Amino acid sequence: MERRVLTVAENRIVAARTHRLVLEGGGLPTVAPGQFVQLEVEGFYLRRPISVCDCSEDSITLIYKEVGEGTRSLASLAEGSCADLLLPLGTGYRLPLKPESVLLVGGGLGAAPLHLLCKALKEAGCSMRVVLGFNTAADIVLRDEYKALGVEPEIVTLDGSEGAKGLVTDLLSCCPSMDSSSACKQEGLSQEGSGAKAERFYTCGPLPMMRAVCGMLTIPGQASLEERMGCGAGFCYGCTIHTASGPARVCADGPVFDKEDIIWQ
Amino acid sequence: MAIDISTSICGVRLANPVIPASGTFGFGLELAGSLGLDRLGGISLKGTTLEPRFGNPTPRIAECRGGLLNSVGLQNPGVEALVSEKVPALRKVYGGCVIANLSGFSLEEYERCAGIADGCEGIDLLEINVSCPNVHGGGLAFGTDPANAAAVTAAVKAVTHKPVIVKLSPNVTDIVSIARACEDAGADGLTLVNTFLGMRIDITRRRPVLANRMGGFSGPAIFPVALRMVHQVSKACSVPVIGCGGISRAEDVVEMAMAGASAVQVGSENLRNPFVCIEIIDRLPALLEELGASSFKEIIGCV
Ligand SMILES: Cc1cc2nc3c(=O)[nH]c(=O)nc-3n(C[C@H](O)[C@H](O)[C@H](O)COP(=O)(O)OP(=O)(O)OC[C@H]3O[C@@H](n4cnc5c(N)ncnc54)[C@H](O)[C@@H]3O)c2cc1C
Ligand SMILES: Cc1cc2nc3c(=O)[nH]c(=O)nc-3n(C[C@H](O)[C@H](O)[C@H](O)COP(=O)(O)O)c2cc1C
Ligand code: FES
Numbered sequence: 001m002e003r004r005v006l007t008v009a010e011n012r013i014v015a016a017r018t019h020r021l022v023l024e025g026g027g028l029p030t031v032a033p034g035q036f037v038q039l040e041v042e043g044f045y046l047r048r049p050i051s052v053c054d055c056s057e058d059s060i061t062l063i064y065k066e067v068g069e070g071t072r073s074l075a076s077l078a079e080g081s082c083a084d085l086l087l088p089l090g091t092g093y094r095l096p097l098k099p100e101s102v103l104l105v106g107g108g109l110g111a112a113p114l115h116l117l118c119k120a121l122k123e124a125g126c127s128m129r130v131v132l133g134f135n136t137a138a139d140i141v142l143r144d145e146y147k148a149l150g151v152e153p154e155i156v157t158l159d160g161s162e163g164a165k166g167l168v169t170d171l172l173s174c175c176p177s178m179d180s181s182s183a184c185k186q187e188g189l190s191q192e193g194s195g196a197k198a199e200r201f202y203t204c205g206p207l208p209m210m211r212a213v214c215g216m217l218t219i220p221g222q223a224s225l226e227e228r229m230g231c232g233a234g235f236c237y238g239c240t241i242h243t244a245s246g247p248a249r250v251c252a253d254g255p256v257f258d259k260e261d262i263i264w265q
Numbered sequence: 266m267a268i269d270i271s272t273s274i275c276g277v278r279l280a281n282p283v284i285p286a287s288g289t290f291g292f293g294l295e296l297a298g299s300l301g302l303d304r305l306g307g308i309s310l311k312g313t314t315l316e317p318r319f320g321n322p323t324p325r326i327a328e329c330r331g332g333l334l335n336s337v338g339l340q341n342p343g344v345e346a347l348v349s350e351k352v353p354a355l356r357k358v359y360g361g362c363v364i365a366n367l368s369g370f371s372l373e374e375y376e377r378c379a380g381i382a383d384g385c386e387g388i389d390l391l392e393i394n395v396s397c398p399n400v401h402g403g404g405l406a407f408g409t410d411p412a413n414a415a416a417v418t419a420a421v422k423a424v425t426h427k428p429v430i431v432k433l434s435p436n437v438t439d440i441v442s443i444a445r446a447c448e449d450a451g452a453d454g455l456t457l458v459n460t461f462l463g464m465r466i467d468i469t470r471r472r473p474v475l476a477n478r479m480g481g482f483s484g485p486a487i488f489p490v491a492l493r494m495v496h497q498v499s500k501a502c503s504v505p506v507i508g509c510g511g512i513s514r515a516e517d518v519v520e521m522a523m524a525g526a527s528a529v530q531v532g533s534e535n536l537r538n539p540f541v542c543i544e545i546i547d548r549l550p551a552l553l554e555e556l557g558a559s560s561f562k563e564i565i566g567c568v
Binding site for chain 2: 001044046086227229230231234235237238239240247252
């Protein structure tokens with residue numbers, strides 16, 4: 001973990017109450033998919049944990065939603081100003097050891113960490129199916145960024161304002177074992193990679209969504225959890241949850257956990 | 266001339282007066298990969314009990330202006346794991362003063378816990394937490410009553426040869442009477458202070474932010490109260506006092522020392538900035554020089 005002060009290169013609205021924050025600085029540490037940063041917000045005592053959506057040696061991209069006082073205040077961070085962050089934090093997604101056919105299921109801003117994962121999986125030679133769920137069309141983020149990686153995300157919205165209407169699980173249930181079921185093809189939902197049976201899945205999003213996804217898929221999978229954090233770096237024991245393998249700190253032992261380890265409340 | 270920032274507490278020499286406070290720095294090892302632990306004057310380890318504990322349900326951290334509240338509730342692997350795993354592992358990378366912070370829910374538990382910690386070579390000092398406000402039916406009662414605080418002190422002293430520091434709760438009307446009772450019962454030093462009992466409510470959900478409803482309040486906002494207590498107690502007692510509460514910069518360390526603290530503990534600020542202790546240590550010599558002091562020890566209790 002390092003503490004870095006970076007320059008705000010971009011901080012603008014990309015969807016409803018949702019901003020893209022691009023921070024720049026030299027020689028940034030490597031961030032693995034699923035890892036996050038702890039971002040200082042002026043006027044607030046604790047930092048805010050935000051997943052890394054994209055990164056390179058000299059820039060880091062975060063997508064955040066205005067949900068409370070801290071994130072609202074972040075929205076007024078001017079371009080050219082400084083941002084103080086701790087990174088990289090947490091244990092991210094475990095990539096397959098060899099190229100596999102994988103399924104990514106995101107809900108809302110869960111699409112953000114999955115984007116960095118998608119990039120890494122692509123480099124690792126994996127084929128992918130990406131399913132992203134949003135409440136409504138105005139909430140959709142990162143579609144073009146996924147496309148730029150050569151993946152056409154399947155979009156589903158709760159109100160049907162764009163893509164299929166319903167929940168991500170509706171799209172998954174049309175191909176229960178994640179093979180190339182004709183149902184998918186008929187609905188035009190077949191994607192790169194869905195020709196092969198998915199061997200592994202990764203998910204990030206609202207808890208009920210992840211619980212449903214983990215419950216219905218029989219292949220190995222990992223989900224990224226959220227918890228209120230103090231330090232975000234594993235030493236205050238503020239974020240501990242029960243898992244099948246004992247107490248675990250979401251910020252250090254997670255946020256990504258194997259689905260078998262998660263005890264859903 | 267280089268300014269000497271070393272100090273000593275209960276006969277143990279510290280290269281500098283800065284110690285991360287219990288519960289805000291894990292068992293030290295969690296941060297070994299990120300910062301130079303060896304720079305730290307001492308480390309007060311995460312509060313440990315006789316048996317392993319999960320602690321309270323989450324959310325167990327809440328924010329407030331000028332600080333935070335925690336209801337971690339003493340999550341720890343138990344004293345056996347402390348002495349057989351945590352301390353030996355820390356000792357491989359840390360040569361400074363190691364302080365074991367111990368809690369209990371009965372006199373007997375304090376006694377047994379301290380007895381086991383006594384046998385651990387890597388531990389320099391025992392810090393007895395009589396003040397954790399998080400645990401029902403236990404901690405709070407000991408630290409809020411002079412007779413109970415003295416009883417714990419005496420019980421622990423009887424089972425250990427290591428110096429015993431009692432860490433006091435600020436949630437009392439008369440801190441001096443508790444401090445005196447502990448000193449009379451044999452305490453070799455005192456840490457002041459632990460967290461203040463507090464609460465936050467989520468106004469949109471109309472319910473407490475912390476799952477445990479209440480929690481310990483700490484951070485910069487408590488600094489003046491902690492400082493006042495350090496001042497009162499260091500004037501009334503002759504054992505060394507470790508100042509703790511709201512310290513976030515070198516200036517605060519100097520203020521605590523002037524109030525009577527022989528060393529300090531930095532708590533919540535580690536959660537905001539894990540590098541703060543190192544930054545304070547880096548700044549301290551120049552600050553003392555600016556203030557016309559020739560050593561850290563010289564300013565202890567000067568006010
Ligand atoms: C590992 C991890 C990754 C995350 N990644 C993202 C991301 O990529 N984009 C994004 O928009 N949000 C993300 N979040 C959620 C984000 O941290 C919260 O939305 C944010 O902290 C809210 O702050 P606030 O001051 O606006 O809200 P308030 O409710 O006013 O915050 C009060 C306190 O509660 C904490 N808090 C509130 N909501 C959450 C939450 N859901 N999780 C953890 N702490 C919370 C805050 O940090 C703060 O300490 C992530 C959370 C975690 C744990
Ligand atoms: C997350 C957290 C956990 C803590 N755990 C302990 C503990 O286990 N034992 C203890 O004696 N004090 C514990 N404390 C209290 C601190 O050691 C310190 O006394 C208090 O926070 C005041 O200092 P500060 O204002 O610098 O944080 C804890 C504090 C925090 C914030
Ligand atoms: S937030 Fe401090 S240990 Fe996870």
